[in-house]
Amino acid sequence: MARLTRAQQQARTRAAVLAAAVEEFTEHGFAGARVDRVADRAELTRGAVYSNFPSKRALYLAVLLDSVERTAASGAPAAGTAGDLDLAEGAEAFARAWLERLPLTGDTSDAGKLRSRSLTGVFDDEPGRTAMAGLAGLDGLLVALALESCRAPAASRRVRLAEVILTLLHGAGHLAETAPGFGDPFEVVRACRRLAELDTGDAWDPPHLPYVAAPHSCRDAWTPPDEATDAITGRPVRFDDGGVIVVLGTGRLGAAEEAVRAARPGEPVIVALVTDDPAEIGALVRLRVADLVLCLRRAFGTAIGLPLRLVHDDRAALAAAVGAGTSESTEAAVRVRGGRIIARALGRGAAHAAATAPTSVEGSTGTDEA
Template identity: 60%
Template sequence: MPSGEELRMVRLTRAQQQERTRASVLAAAEEEFGEHGYALAKVDRIAERAELTRGAVYSNFPSKRALYLAVLIELVERSAGTGPQVPPASPGEALAAFARAWLERLPLTGDTAAGGRLQLRSLAGVLDDDHARTVRAQVAGLEAVLLAVALESGERGAAPVRRVRLAELVLTMLDGWSHLAETAPGFGDPFDVVRACRHLAGSDLADTWAPPHLPHVAPAQPCADAWHPPAGLVDRISGDEVGWGADGLITVLGAGRLTAAEEAIRCARPGEQVTVVAVTGDPAETGRLVRLRIGDLTGCLRRVFPSEAWRSVRLVVADADDAARVAAAVGMPGVDDETEAAVRVQDGVIVARAGGRGAAYAASAAGVPRSTRPRRAGA
């Protein structure tokens, strides 16, 4: 009978072999998608390139779509950089720098159509069903919130302006330019886009935050449960492991509810850490879609804004194992794409728990008179 040490070595060897197989599949898939594009790529050719069987490919990735998303994630995370030490001088300069970082994905003149689409992180023809469209809209809303938080962090004065509408406008312009680069390469001048983004920072968009449902949100459930934070989670904004403090607001959002992250950010009490955990019932495809888009955005943000821009906000994109651990830690039976739940931790104890629409607001406001409940920038 093998000893415990022998069993441990066997498991380690298997894990290392699986990681090598996965890396071989990803490298072969990147070549295949770069030569043929998503639609014409063949899993059989990917297996042949990797010198593996078709079954070995599918044992690591359940579908061609999941494999394509994994390749794009590898490209994004491979190109991730570090940020500056000082914040941009103004919102206009910040948006110009962000646009320059974003536009580096534009394909070069000699790139093939398939290679250019890979460089652009194109999802055309990949995720076009109704559910995927809904999730993409939610992710786009979350992207705008994250960009806005960074812009607002540099505001001076007692009443910072909400910048979400500005962020939505800038991201719309950049996404549109990426689409043109795919369908009409060579059109226009990217430097004009940079100048336009800088100019947009001065627009008065009358941006306020006043969700009509908040006055009708049911109160959170008071409690005094032990808080056992899950270890090893990665903050997708900073790229660092999440370090849990004694106090904070943790909100768990399904892929169909991601825009509720702004609610947690605006309603959190001053000085509290806000942790947003994005979950899904389909980690292979929907989860990878969320991780791809957020990774792509934060890779650009980190090159423009110092880490202090998000000092009070963390974002976790949970895989299946992480989602299960987070659900257990906050006292949830499970998660899916419509999950919206939150807990407030004080002195290492869960003191409030809420679920459903407005959960973050309810958990943060527990025990605070309605007239004195805090709101952050743009409220």
């Protein structure tokens, strides 16, 4: 038998650890699970487990992300594409996709939490709570943008609608964990459909935007990474096509909408997600984005026409190219054209500032050398 390469051996070890961890978390839940028992189940040492996953929390997140990826690979057909669905149909399709995760009748409490990809009690510290809040807002934006692309009598912002739908769905998920058998998922789906009729008076008018400072005009060299993958569509993203590039920490994810709303029609908007804790907060970000995107794809198809590209900048390569940090409060943005950075902004409002910057290379002079 041919000897396994180092990469093959690492992949085999990782798979063994994940399989053992599923058994451990299913039997004991997150709080009761122990890494030494995972190692025993996998017939490995504790060191082998920790060399792949630096903490129990990182291991739990990896198990949940593996579940999302396996579900995505099953290839369930989408309800339709956003343009083929009206607003009520889109809300219903998303709710159906989201509720597929609910525990089954015969599931134990811990098995049900694993199936529903529950994070209850997993992130109780402040960095985790900050990340969870930011990711909830990002979820709302992504669902809203999908709903906004549905057929409707008039174009309108749908973020409040998306947030109400997500609140209802998360409530249903929590009740499924704590009070199994309560409620009817089909009624929840119908309620989400009816919510599409709700007049939320949703207008985009953040009070701080008129006071955002103008970006710094420049002609800096632009040397980004070769390419990355769009977490929404799974397609390659190149950074030399121009447009607006925004780097956000978990505490500033709400600024993604500022870039999307201010960008010119059809203009590329790339949002890069960064963290200085890739092992846990970074894994949380990947999980939450992948989980939400799975539901969007099942509801609206794989070619989701959202007006932004989402990139996990795990190694901070794009952040370094922009000149940004990786803390939870990071917000930095640039406008790129003709292979150069023509505008820079940093701090609160940076995403809006870069998106509204002039598209000419010389900024306010109006000279366009591209």
